[in-house]
Amino acid sequence: QTPGEVKISGFTDNFASYLECETDECEELPCGGAIGSVPTDCEVKEPEKKKGFPSWAIAVIVVGALLVVAVIVVIILCIIYKKV
DSSP, X not given: OOOOOOOOTTOOSOOHHHHTOXXXXXXXXXXXXXXXXXXXXXXXXXXXXXXXXXXHHHHHHHHHHHHHHHHHHHHHHHHHHHHO
């Protein structure tokens, strides 16, 4: 019986035969998905780094700016009420 076709993104081989394996003699999939490939030959894909500021940094900048504005308003109010 011929297995169906199961493709996994990033691999070229058909993985259907591995899914139907029911014995202890099933081989482990090599990193490239091809029988006989050497795991040390596989390229490790590093996750892509996001460019720009992280969201927490933007939040810290906004909160800091609001605190500076609040302090300036308090100082101005103190000066105005001292003159009255």
